[in-house]
Amino acid sequence: MAANLIEISNLHKKFGQGKKEVWVLRGLNFSIKRKETFCIVGESGCGKTTLGRILANIESYSKGSYRFSGQEVKDLTKKDLRSFKKDVQMIHQDPFASLNPVQTIFSIIANPLKRHNITKKYNETYKEVSRILDLVGLTPVEDFLDKYPHQLSGGQKQRVSIARALTLDPSFMVVDEAVSMIDTSLRISILNSLKELQMKYNVSFFFITHDLTIANYFAKEGRIAVMYLGKIVELGETDELIYNAKHPYTKALIGAIPEADPIITKSKERFQLKEGNIPELKNIPSGCAFNTRCPWAEEPVCYDKDPLLIGSEEHQVACHVVNNN
Amino acid sequence: MMTKAMKKELLKINDLSIAYNTPRGKLHAVRNVNLTVHENEVVALIGESGCGKTTLCLSIVQLDEDNAQLLNGEINYYKDGEVKILTQMSERDIKIIRWQEIALMFQASQSVFNPVIKIKEHFIDTVKAHDNGYSRKAIIDKSKNLLSKMQLDADRVLNSYAHELSGGMKQRALIALSFILDPKIVIFDEPTTALDVLTQRKIIDLLRLIKEEYDFSIIIITHDLAIAAELADKVATMYAGQIVENGKTEDIFYSPSHPYSYGLINAVPKLISDKCEGDLSSIPGSPPDLIDIENKCQFSPRCNFATEECFRDEPTIIKVGESHFVACYNYKNVPPIRRDN
Amino acid sequence: MESTQYLFKKFKVGLKAMLSDKIGVLGISILLIIILLSAISPYIFPLQSRADPTQIFQPPSGENWLGTDHMGRDIWPQIANGGRGLLLLAFITASISVMIGIFLGTAAPLIGGKFDEILLFFADVWLTIPRFPLLVVLSGFFNLTSYVLALVLAILSWAGLFRSIRAEVLSLKEREYVEAAKMLDLSMIHVIFKEITPNMMPFIIMNFTLMMRHAIYAQVGLFFLGLLPLEVNWGVMLNIAWAQGAIYHPDALWFILAPAIAISLLILSLVWINRSLENLFNPVLRTDHDD
Secondary structure (H helix, E strand, C coil), X not given: CCCEEEEEEEEEEEECCHHHCEEEEEEXXXXXXCCCEEEXXXXXCCCHHHHHHHHCCCCCCCEEEEEECCEEHHHCCHHHHHHHHHHEEEECCCCCXXXXXXXXXXXXXXXXXXXXXCCCCHHHHHHHHHHHHHHCCCCCCHHHHCCCHHHCCHHHHHHHHHHHHHCCCCCEXXXXXXXXXXXXXXXXXXXXXHHHHHHHHCCEEEEEECCHHXXXXXXXXXXXXXXXXXXXXXEEEHHHHHHCCCCHHHHHHHHHCCCCCHHHHHHCCCCCCCCCCCCCHHHCCCCCCCCCCCCCCCCCHHHHCCCCCEECCCXXXXXXXXXXX | CCCCCCCCEEEEEEEEEEEEEECCEEEEEEEEEEEEEECCCEEEEECCCCCCHHHHHHHHCCCCCCCEEEEEEEEEEEECCEEEEHHHCCHHHHHHHECCCEEEECCCHHHHCCCCCCHHHHXXXXXXXXXXXXXXXXXXXXHHHHHHHCCCCHHHHHCCCHHHCCHHHHHHXXXXXXXXXXXXXXXXXXXXXXXXXXXXXHHHHHHHHHHHHCCCEEEEEECCHHHHHHHCCEEEEEEXXXXXXXXXXXXXXXXXXXXXXXXXXXXXXXXCCCECHHXXXXXXXXXXXXXXXXXXXXXXXXXXXXXXXXXXXXXXXXXXXXXXXXXXXXXXXCCCCCECC | CHHHHHHHHHHHHHXXXXXXXXXXXXXXXXXXXXXXXHHHHHXXXXXXXXXXXXXXXXXXXXXXXXXXXXXXXXXXXXXXXXXXXXXXHHHHHHHHXXXXXXXXXXXHHHHCHHHHHHHXXXXXXXXXXXXXXXXXXXXXXXXXXXXXXXXXXXXXXXXXXXXXXXXXXXXXXXXXXXXXXXXXXXXXXXXXXXXXXXXXXXXXXXXXXXXXXXXXXXXXXXXXXXXXXXXXXXXXXXXXHHHCCHHHCHHHHHHHHHHHHHHHHHHHHHHHHXXXXXXXXXXXXXXXXXX
């Protein structure tokens, strides 16, 4: 079978028609293996959420190829689509909005089980729901089964979301900023639960976040891709990318992030960017989209050609200056 | 750099207790809080949601909810050698203090700007509401000055509507607006949530810059310890309505004395700092119900260092170092934050 | 089924909250009194069918609480019995139109595409038709007895309700829990009845009381104009009182005032209930709080 679970090739996405069209994803190339953690990091507007939604097949893609388990997702038949849906699930950012307020936790988990005939009789369903809730750390299970979402804390709601996603035994989960609406002191426990699940369930994660610190923690054994204005500017194994960042945008991000350590954070080396404006997606400059803010931007190549993402398996960069040295 | 000279006290919160009257009973949001803010000082209030930090700050300018009740204590504001007791002031008097002496920026306050009037009208309205006798031109000049300090194109921003500005620009404009009347204290509630990393960095750096240039104090309410580490001179940890630890930033971050502070710092992953990652863990459990308060240390059910007396009696605040206070029986057992190497 | 359990729980909380809103309590009380009267008056305050010429336009007294009408009959039983027809009709009309509204209003946005566009266009055109004049014209051609009237009214009013419900469904279907349900491949029926509709209940109830008001206005209007077959109800009383010149006769004051006040009270109670429902459904039930 295909070694890679997911293969993305020259992926594009546009919104709008004709004169008003905007290309939010402008040619992405990467792949994700089974049981891998792949983090996508970028600031708002870079397209990471749209990319996540395309991978979850909630949005379609305009150009390029997205192969899941060897099959082109655009061409999936209705039957294939049903098994795709079982294989790919998504965890949303907002724990408040992702659970239906009129359903109990039991129902929320039981609905997909019943729908897909995973369990048939009531006591089978009860056992399975309890097992899954236990897996995500909502114990004692009896305390949660009859509750409604508004009676749970944000972190607990997020765990219910994760439990729901697990019911169909997916091999791939898109996790969209799952901890950004949760207090900083509670984030680690949710991320740890996700990592444990990866061990038990052989799930691959596509983890979307704007917080490199969280990405560094969660994707410890995985890879991070940094996105800027619809393209990946740097992609590599986590430690390699963080300690050996090559792209100026990545360097700027790493230097800019505050840390919970007064001396380090105040004396941290900053990578100063030019004062330029962030271009709007409908008006991307020719050449490298980063040239308005890049302190290394060189004539003529950075204003002429869009840099390609090239490098080794462990570390790829899309920057003329870096790749030409 | 801070000098060793004694800074004057600016705001003193004495034994303050505030409760909300709810159908289920009194919710004790703030309990016996003692906090002093000196001139030219940045104090960060850290803690999980619901610990009372927002209620505490709203009560300074009497902006708390209608069902909030002052149970005991007072808030004193010192100006020109005079003491003003803020908690006892009438609505008319406290209005003069608000924004002019003490400015308050709410959480995620980017929707504070009225979408149908230009930014400059906001500045003008704010100043005129405090009846200062400034002319329109004087106000605009001052606004331009402040906006430039925030690295914004002042003319463009003043003539824009709120929706024409990005999130980061609105936040900076708001910060400028907080300073328009030269307040002595500015309270920021989560000033950088919902902002991108690079924008956040800009705002942190700008705040540091103007703090050095102007003479005012800042209170920052945040659950993000990194922001506290960046900007604060002093950090106060709040839990279940009380201040459980209070001290200089370095003391709190490197040798915390309260298990909750210790837990908070170890719950945050690092990027390039050398904090030992083996200690990284969330604090299990959740904060207690503030309606039925038992007489014990409120943190004890979640505490790794708890002993018998912690469950019997609520600990009181004691001094454990220079400007370092903690409410814990076992503070001596709390280890310093471990570092790699 | 536990969405009904949940709704019941919310109903209890809602009831408690509503009872603390004085206007709401007033509204509910008035409506309840009117309903009660309508139910018991055939037995307790039977209509006086025989005319008594000696008692024409008598002022209120111990025997005739609100005086007598132009045929010497006691006014009070007429008032007590006069609300029944109106209420029943209003209730039936509201029920039918809400059902049409829910059915079309959920199907259209969920099916989407041309179906939705056509229905929307149709509704917009329908909304331009002046409802009351059309009713007047129809009553000239058809014999609009109560149940037929209820159906006609319901059909005439479908467009507004359809648009409101459609708007609500459009927003609800974007909710993340609906998206999650689709990702889990839960059936369309499940999405409509278990995910979306229970979240619309407050909205539906409010629209229901609104429809009742419209139905009452339409009815009273038609009765007042004398376009509907006579029965004993407040609208008819107004018609007769007006025709009999009760406005000019000081002793006949109650004959025209009583039904006018009764109608106003009914409408007012519905308005107050609607208002307190609005207050109720906006902050209290929409925020997360512990039971």
